[in-house]
Amino acid sequence: xxxxxxxxxxxxxxxxxxxxxxxxxxxxxxxxxxxxxxxxxxxxxxxxxxxxxxxxxxxxxxxxxxxxxxxxxxxxxxxxxxxxxxxxxxxxxxxxxxxxxxxxxxxxxxxxxxxxxxxxxxxxxxxxxxxxxxxxxxxxxxxxxxxxxxxxxxxxxxxxxxxxxxxxxxxxxxxxxxxxxxxxxxxxxxxxxxxxxxxxxxxxxxxxxxxxxxxxxxxxxxxxxxxxxxxxxxxxxxxxxxxxxxxxxxxxxxxxxxxxxxxxxxxxxxxxxxxxxxxxxxxxxxxxxxxxxxxxxxxxxxxxxxxxxxxxxxxxxxxxxxxxxxxxxxxxxxxxxxxxxxxxxxxxxxxxxxxxxxxxxxxxxxxxxxxxxxxxxxxxxxxxxxxxxxxxxxxxxxxxxxxxxxxxxxxxxxxxxxxxxxxxxxxxxxxxx
Numbered sequence: 058x059x060x061x062x063x064x065x066x067x068x069x070x071x072x073x074x075x076x077x078x079x080x081x082x083x084x085x086x087x088x089x090x091x092x093x094x095x096x097x098x099x100x101x102x103x104x105x106x107x108x109x110x111x112x113x114x115x116x117x118x119x120x121x122x123x124x125x126x127x128x129x130x131x132x133x134x135x136x137x138x139x140x141x142x143x144x145x146x147x148x149x150x151x152x153x154x155x156x157x158x159x160x161x162x163x164x165x166x167x168x169x170x171x172x173x174x175x176x177x178x179x180x181x182x183x184x185x186x187x188x189x190x191x192x193x194x195x196x197x198x199x200x201x202x203x204x205x206x207x208x209x210x211x212x213x214x215x216x217x218x219x220x221x222x223x224x225x226x227x228x229x230x231x232x233x234x235x236x237x238x239x240x241x242x243x244x245x246x247x248x249x250x251x252x253x254x255x256x257x258x259x260x261x262x263x264x265x266x267x268x269x270x271x272x273x274x275x276x277x278x279x280x281x282x283x284x285x286x287x288x289x290x291x292x293x294x295x296x297x298x299x300x301x302x303x304x305x306x307x308x309x310x311x312x313x314x315x316x317x318x319x320x321x322x323x324x325x326x327x328x329x330x331x332x333x334x335x336x337x338x339x340x341x342x343x344x345x346x347x348x349x350x351x352x353x354x355x356x357x358x359x360x361x362x363x364x365x366x367x368x369x370x371x372x373x374x375x376x377x378x379x380x381x382x383x384x385x386x387x388x389x390x391x392x393x394x395x396x397x398x399x400x401x402x403x404x405x406x407x408x409x410x411x412x413x414x415x416x417x418x419x420x421x422x423x424x425x426x427x428x429x430x431x432x433x434x435x436x437x438x439x440x441x442x443x444x445x446x447x448x449x450x451x452x453x454x455x456x457x458x459x460x461x462x463x464x465x466x467x468x469x470x471x472x473x474x475x476x477x478x479x480x481x482x483x484x485x486x487x488x489x490x
Contacts, residue, residue, distance in 0.1 A: 063486060066479040073476030077469060084464035099126060099394055099403040100377040100419055106385075106392065106405075107144035107154065107416035113457060114413060115201070116140075117159045121152065123420065128405050134187045140200070142415050143207040143278075145424050152184040153216075157204030168198045177205040179218055193229050197222040202272035207279055207325075209424060217287065219279045222270075226279050226289055226300075239287070239305050241274045242266060245294065255296070255313050264294065264314055278325050280425060290326050295319070297326045297335060311335055311350055317342065319353050324372040325416070332431035338371045338384070343446060345374040345384055345395075347432035357432020359384070359395055360446075366393060366401050367446065369453035373416045380430040385414045388453035392417045397435040408456060408463045 103125050110116040119141035123132040134141075136156050143155040156178045164174035174196055181191040193216065197203040203222030210216055215228045215236060224241040245251050246266045256264045267273055278290035286308065287300045295317060299309035311326075312319040321341035328335055329347070334356055336347045344360035345368070359382065361367035369388035376382055380397040390412050394403040407414060418424070452466045465473070 063483060066482045069479040070476055070483065073472050073479070076472055077476070080464055080469055081462065098379075098396075100379050100381050100422075101126075102419045102421040103131065104383070104392065104405065105144050105146055105152065105416075105418045105420055106414055107141045108407070109140050109142060109387075109413045109415045111407075111410050111412045112459070113411075117200075119156075121154050124405055126403070132185055134182055140204055142204060144416050145209065145418055146184075146420050147181065147210050150184055151190065152182045153208060153210055154180055154182065155205045155208050156180055157200060159200045165196055168196045173200060174198055175200040175203050175222075177203075177220075177222075179205060179208040179216060181210075191231065193218065193233055195220075198270055202275065203270075206277040209279060209281065211281055217279045217281060219276050219289070221272075221274070221276050224274045224276060226276065226287060237302050239289075239300055239302075241276065241291070244300075244305065244307055245274065245291065251298075251307055251310070255294075255310060257315055260315050275322075280326075280328060282328060283330050288326065288328055290323060292322050292324065292340075295321055295323070297323070297337070309350070311348065311353060319348060320346065325374065327375055328425070329376060329429060329431050331428050332433060334431050334433070336374050336376055336382070336432070338374045340370050340372055340387075343368050343370065343449070345371055345382060357435050359399055361449075362399075366404075367449035368393075369449055372414075375418065375422070376426075376429045377419060377422060378426060378429055380435055383417050383419055385417045387413050387415065388456070390414065390456060397430070411456060411463075 103123050106122050106124065108120050108122065110119045117138045117140060119139050121134040121141050121144045122130050125131050134154065136158060139156050139158040141154055141156055145153050147153055158176040158178065160174050160176050161172055168174045176194065176196055178192050178194045180189045182188065183190045206221055207219045208216055215230050217228050219226050225238060227238040228236045230236055274294065275292040276289060277292050280288040282288055282299065287302060289298050289300060291298060294314045296310055296312040296314065298307045301308050320337050320339045324338045324340050326335050326337045333350050334347050335350050339346045344358055346355055347357040348355055368386050371384050372387045373385040374382055381402060382395045384393045384395060386393055390408045391404055391406040392414055393401050396402045448467050455461060455466065455470065
């Protein structure tokens with residue numbers, strides 16, 4: 058055996074071990090304020106988070122938490138066997154949450170399917186306690202694609218709810234009476250004016266109504282606009298529609314099915330009415346984009362380029378009064394607060410517990426604030442290129458692998474594989490050389 062043959066792999070093994078050792082020893086989750094000198098500052102206040110689940114999307118261990126600027130959890134609502142989506146602070150100081158509880162033993166006969174069903178609940182909690190002081194509830198046949206994703210308290214005391222499993226939006230009063238309802242089958246299905254105008258002929262089959270329990274629309278957000286109309290996010294159609302509740306007719310549409318340059322399976326759009334724009338968590342495009350409602354011109358975008366914070370499936374974006382944007386970066390297990398020029402001024406990470414954050418609201422800021430800065434006055438950062446996006450996608454999915462340490466990304470995995478190759482070569486040479 059020639060000793061020289063062992064030098065290179067031995068050096069490689071030592072280098073890889075040193076690099077990985079340093080990375081493991083120095084990794085920190087970054088759950089603290091990170092203000093950038095001379096640029097934007099974090100907007101004050103604690104942050105309310107809706108965490109869908111921990112570990113994997115289908116897990117039933119979601120929570121709602123409030124974290125302070127230092128990243129410390131100062132309040133938690135932990136409903137058993139549940140996934141938590143929308144959360145919002147109400148004007149009376151309470152917190153409202155959209156909760157999907159997965160049941161296996163108590164499913165009503167009308168919805169029991171394969172031994173599992175979902176008990177959807179919109180609950181108002183007596184913050185800072187977690188006592189439920191009001192709720193609206195219904196059952197559905199399956200937790201997958203049937204969870205309640207959004208509910209908003211209206212100024213008249215009623216609550217607007219999006220019901221993904223039944224492809225409907227509705228409002229309900231304090232006594233639980235439905236006061237208004239809109240059904241997607243009547244306004245989006247084949248034969249409707251919307252379908253004929255917006256669905257491309259070659260894609261018609263993809264958007265036809267399937268069976269009653271298919272994930273046809275994936276409606277995931279509802280907001281009341283200043284003119285009294287409702288804004289609905291129809292994720293699977295890549296559109297945000299405006300509905301007049303007096304007639305239930307669609308009076309405006311942003312985006313179009315399969316036209317992914319505007320949005321692609323979006324979540325939680327926020328209308329900035331003072332400037333006629335729409336801020337969108339453009340999930341499948343891995344970016345946040347703000348578009349002119351009339352022209353769909355992009356006036357601001359952020360995907361993390363330049364800051365090393367490439368987004369992976371963002372599902373909420375809120376413009377704050379100082380021009381910052383609060384973003385939930387779901388597959389990266391974190392929340393980012395982005396300054397007007399695209400710099401990250403604060404982050405909260407849940408990578409250690411693989412917390413899939415759905416919603417983030419800064420306490421003290423209205424759910425739909427008036428007069429917040431428009432993207433026309435800001436300078437975001439945009440596309441990082443196909444290679445960078447592909448690596449970021451692989452890195453985000455690696456985060457779900459339970460046996461990989463949380464600090465290991467694509468570069469560390471490549472280094473580890475190189476080190477294992479060097480080790481295997483050394484073992485073979487020593488044993489058989």
